[in-house]
Amino acid sequence: MRRVLVVRLDGAGDVLLAGPAVRAVAATARVTLLVGPAGAEAARLLPGVDEVLIWSCPWIAADPPPVDRGGLDDLVDTLAAAGFAEAVVLTSFHQSPLPTALVLRMAGIPRITGASVDYPGSLLDVRLRPGETLSEDQPEPERMVAIAGRPLPAGDDGGLAVRAAEWAGPAVDVVVHPGAAVPARRWPARHAAEAVRLLAAQGLCTAVTGSADERARTAAVAGDHALDLGGRTSLAELAGVIAGASAIVVGNTAAAHLAAAVGTPVVSLFAPVVPAVRWRPYRVPHVLLGDQAAPCRDSRARECPVPGHPCLTSVTPADVVAAVGAVGALARSGREVPV
Incomplete structure (x- = not known):
């Protein structure tokens, strides 16, 4: 060829x-x-x-x-x-x-x-x-x-796909991925830590994931309530962890697209610095959180240009926990997946 x-x-x-x-x-x-x-x-x-x-x-x-x-x-x-x-x-x-x-x-x-x-x-x-x-x-x-400029091969539905590695660790109900390479796309760590506490109070086993550079953040978010996997997985292993979960809480970053590739529903904390129509989780059940009409909209800013980062700080831990339930219901309903 x-x-x-x-x-x-x-x-x-x-x-x-x-x-x-x-x-x-x-x-x-x-x-x-x-x-x-x-x-x-x-x-x-x-x-x-x-x-x-x-x-x-x-x-x-x-x-x-x-x-x-x-x-x-x-x-x-x-x-x-x-x-x-x-x-x-x-x-x-x-x-x-x-x-x-x-x-x-x-x-x-x-x-x-x-x-x-x-x-x-x-x-x-x-x-x-x-x-x-x-x-x-x-x-x-x-x-x-x-x-x-080419058609997809016969039988290919055009969704995302990856070669995921098997996850040999404990079973995980929910993944919380609090980091992102772009600061403007991060939900505050204190909010993520409280969401983890609330999920644990519901009896859900939660894993907090991130890169080796994000270990301080993942440790702070996990606290005593979640499994801290910061810096402990390859990207393929991270895909395996996400694949076994019922939902992931994540910003507009690579882990959201890994979730789409393995079919795991997404609670998407989406900062509107880029358009959601282009970069929201693709062909997977998801709930989009964050003020999409915020002043930072379409700015492509790496650092939030608005004091207080309101587009994401306005999303509360309780909002996220409710969305975890909602996205699970969406996945079970079989309704058309937002794209």
Whole structure:
């Protein structure tokens, strides 16, 4: 089969959302996925990925490295040696594929596809125009399938999917994931700790999860009422923990998309700094909490620009505990899942 390079240079959540597009390409080609360091672990969980290449991109990463000619030359040489027949550059609405396309063109890739508002010249062979040939008011997985320009394989419903690891620890009823790489998307830790206490009072076994960098937060939230798994799971193992739970409480971060991939209902503490229509939990029962009309709406802010972070601090622990019950009822009802 011919080799196709699929590019998604963001964090783990964005890479997980690219899964359906990857599977669409993989139906007729061997897929190499080019990702940033923050997306590498997620990339290895996606069905359809044959190989993962890692590159920290100076025009995509939130904490970008300097542009280094030697590093660019190394990447160009690596891509040129691979002999890709085609590349598909997956981006969100606020990103341009053109700098990446220039690198791919220098590597001799003969056919490049991307979505670009700006005139691409000879950098793109297939250009989708946002707002014209590409709708922006759609979930990110669907946007990326549209960019890939291929149908999903027969029997593929277009949902998220990962290769999850079996969780060998104690059975968990509810997962609380209090962290997020972007501070503006975090529910206050004191609220999360009280929610954990209330869940424990209902007899629910709760696990608090997070990365190794979030151990102080997960320990504070878990207290004496929950299992603290901060920094104790790989991403695949985290997917296994979530898969065994009846619900997860989480912000707009990668763990929410892991939950969607394994079919676990989500209580989504969604800060409106980005549009919910694009990044809310995809094709899984969920309850969306947070003031979606707050002044920070659509600002893409990493730090909340409004004193007191009201869009999420206004959500109380009691609200979340009630939503855990509601999302379970939604899942049991069989009603149409919000997308």
